[in-house]
Amino acid sequence: MNPLIELKNITYQAHNKNILSIPDFQIQDGDFLGIMGPNGAGKSTLLKVMALLDSPNRGEILYRGQEIANGIPSLDLRRKFSVALQQSLLLEGTVYQNIAIGLKLRKVPKSVIKEKVNVWMEQFQISHLAKKNAHFLSGGEAQRVNLARAMIVEPEILFLDEPFSALDFPTKIKLMDDFKAIINSAGTTTVFVSHDLMEINYLTNHLAIIVNGEVKQYGPTQRVLESPNSATSPFLNKWKKFYPMSFKQEKPLSLMR
Numbered sequence: 249m250n251p252l253i254e255l256k257n258i259t260y261q262a263h264n265k266n267i268l269s270i271p272d273f274q275i276q277d278g279d280f281l282g283i284m285g286p287n288g289a290g291k292s293t294l295l296k297v298m299a300l301l302d303s304p305n306r307g308e309i310l311y312r313g314q315e316i317a318n319g320i321p322s323l324d325l326r327r328k329f330s331v332a333l334q335q336s337l338l339l340e341g342t343v344y345q346n347i348a349i350g351l352k353l354r355k356v357p358k359s360v361i362k363e364k365v366n367v368w369m370e371q372f373q374i375s376h377l378a379k380k381n382a383h384f385l386s387g388g389e390a391q392r393v394n395l396a397r398a399m400i401v402e403p404e405i406l407f408l409d410e411p412f413s414a415l416d417f418p419t420k421i422k423l424m425d426d427f428k429a430i431i432n433s434a435g436t437t438t439v440f441v442s443h444d445l446m447e448i449n450y451l452t453n454h455l456a457i458i459v460n461g462e463v464k465q466y467g468p469t470q471r472v473l474e475s476p477n478s479a480t481s482p483f484l485n486k487w488k489k490f491y492p493m494s495f496k497q498e499k500p501l502s503l504m505r
């Protein structure tokens with residue numbers, strides 16, 4: 249079976265500097281892929297290239313085995329992708345209006361929009377905020393709205409860049425628990441950039457470690473974390489000092505004491 253997305257011989261440069269160099273990388277259908285690495289390694293750039301938000305200087309991007317001509321996706325293809333960033337970038341208007349926007353742009357009938365917004369507000373436990381101005385939400389509430397807005401269009405692939413990193417710890421673990429259950433039930437392929445080993449360990453099935461613009465290690469998350477190679481151990485071993493607990497962690501984080 250073809251991977252959902254494949255990158256081939258990708259080079260991304262800025263100001264004559266190589267930011268990314270990716271000979272071959274694949275995202276499999278249904279996977280929850282983590283991307284981790286030192287500051288400035290190229291994680292966000294890789295996410296933007298995979299999400300077709302930015303074009304590489306060279307190389308090919310394939311979607312389900314089909315090359316995307318000139319790296320420019322059709323509107324149809326673009327609509328299969330959703331992106332949520334650290335800053336939730338909510339629009340002027342209510343929570344309801346923010347979550348409805350993707351369906352409105354797709355000209356979905358109002359009655360269907362209402363039904364779906366209600367379902368996704370319930371899933372993210374924000375139904376009580378429906379009429380609230382989105383600019384007056386707490387960080388955790390805003391990120392729930394952001395994720396509901398990304399999920400309501402039922403994307404084939406969801407790209408997340410540090411969505412939990414600005415949240416305080418209790419808010420973060422509650423949202424991560426809820427989000428994990430939602431993604432497990434929806435089965436959405438997800439790509440997740442994070443700085444935080446706890447988030448990566450808890451959420452992802454596969455992990456790519458990127459250093460200096462290159463994927464230096466890729467595999468099942470537990471295997472990568474337990475057996476870093478010579479290129480990734482300087483980065484991962486620093487983390488392990490601060491996160492020495494067993495790497496296998498299936499219990500909801502909010503139940504941990």
Ligand SMILES: Nc1ncnc2c1ncn2[C@@H]1O[C@H](COP(=O)(O)OP(=O)(O)OP(=O)(O)O)[C@@H](O)[C@H]1O
Binds near residue numbers: 263286290293
């Ligand atoms: N358009 C650009 N012009 C110049 N330099 C860029 C551009 N985009 C990215 N870079 C540089 O490329 C490198 C990788 O940036 P990127 O944001 O992808 O890294 P990152 O791993 O996500 O970093 P961080 O962990 O700090 O968020 C950095 O050195 C950054 O300064």
